[in-house]
Amino acid sequence: MAYSSAFEKKLARKTTRAIVDFDLIEEGDRVMVGLSGGKDSWALIHLLEALQRRAPVKFSLIAVNVDSGYRDYKHETLARTCEQRGWDLRIEHTTIGEIIDEKLDARATPCSLCARLRRGVLYRMATEVGATKIALGHHADDFIETLLLNLFFAGTLKAMPARLVSDDRRHVVIRPLVYVSEEEAREYTERAGLPVIGCCCPVCGDLSLQRQRVKRLLLDLEREHPGVKQSMLKALGNVASRHLLDRRLNPPAELRAEVLSRVDQVSMVT
Numbered sequence: 687m688a689y690s691s692a693f694e695k696k697l698a699r700k701t702t703r704a705i706v707d708f709d710l711i712e713e714g715d716r717v718m719v720g721l722s723g724g725k726d727s728w729a730l731i732h733l734l735e736a737l738q739r740r741a742p743v744k745f746s747l748i749a750v751n752v753d754s755g756y757r758d759y760k761h762e763t764l765a766r767t768c769e770q771r772g773w774d775l776r777i778e779h780t781t782i783g784e785i786i787d788e789k790l791d792a793r794a795t796p797c798s799l800c801a802r803l804r805r806g807v808l809y810r811m812a813t814e815v816g817a818t819k820i821a822l823g824h825h826a827d828d829f830i831e832t833l834l835l836n837l838f839f840a841g842t843l844k845a846m847p848a849r850l851v852s853d854d855r856r857h858v859v860i861r862p863l864v865y866v867s868e869e870e871a872r873e874y875t876e877r878a879g880l881p882v883i884g885c886c887c888p889v890c891g892d893l894s895l896q897r898q899r900v901k902r903l904l905l906d907l908e909r910e911h912p913g914v915k916q917s918m919l920k921a922l923g924n925v926a927s928r929h930l931l932d933r934r935l936n937p938p939a940e941l942r943a944e945v946l947s948r949v950d951q952v953s954m955v956t
């Protein structure tokens with residue numbers, strides 16, 4: 687079956703590459719898509735459906751929405767759209783919004799607490815619906831913005847994993863849009879006529895100053911040097927660990943010698 691457009695084919699190729707590179711979807715998987723109704727999660731479910739119809743690997747899809755409990759959130763629009771498209775959807779109504787209001791003072795950024803609470807609900811829902819994978823709509827821009835945020839403001843060199851096994855090893859979180867840009871996700875959702883639904887959280891859209899600054903920086907750099915973002919994404923898969931200063935990656939010479947001599951002893955025994 688042909689893709690609906692050359693653009694869809696291009697995004698499907700990128701998503702397939704991510705699936706293969708990081709072993710994201712296997713035969714028989716039940717993939718639970720975290721569907722907020724934002725452009726990225728719509729793009730994700732729409733693309734996965736397009737792939738599902740063509741991929742040699744058989745997998746099923748179910749969408750799950752974690753409603754934070756904000757009064758104006760349009761979950762009826764989400765439900766209606768999924769019904770029209772034939773997408774199986776579960777909406778979990780929660781009081782995450784209230785919990786955040788109670789726990790945090792007005793100046794604190796609630797996003798990390800919110801993400802933890804939502805992640806907990808998603809894990810529980812994954813067990814309930816029998817999902818073997820939890821797919822999230824983070825795209826390439828999210829990866830490189832997170833890399834820069836950590837580099838500039840947290841003193842650590844990390845982005846986010848395309849595939850993450852939970853600490854208790856019961857859940858696998860996947861990010862199949864790692865090679866798809868934010869602009870592509872936006873355009874794909876728009877072309878598909880999917881209604882972008884705001885999450886209604888008071889800080890949503892009012893991104894942290896640091897993230898706004900990083901976004902502006904990337905925009906300026908990309909204007910001046912087209913391809914910068916692509917290079918950053920490539921760098922995430924091309925780490926020269928010996929050229930970093932992390933002593934856990936580069937142990938001192940005597941420790942390295944000890945490790946090597948142990949390896950030698952083991953190979954003589956086996």
Ligand code: SF4
Binds near residue numbers: 796798800885888
């Ligand atoms: S912007 Fe709002 S909904 Fe999004 S992570 Fe932050 S607190 Fe949660």
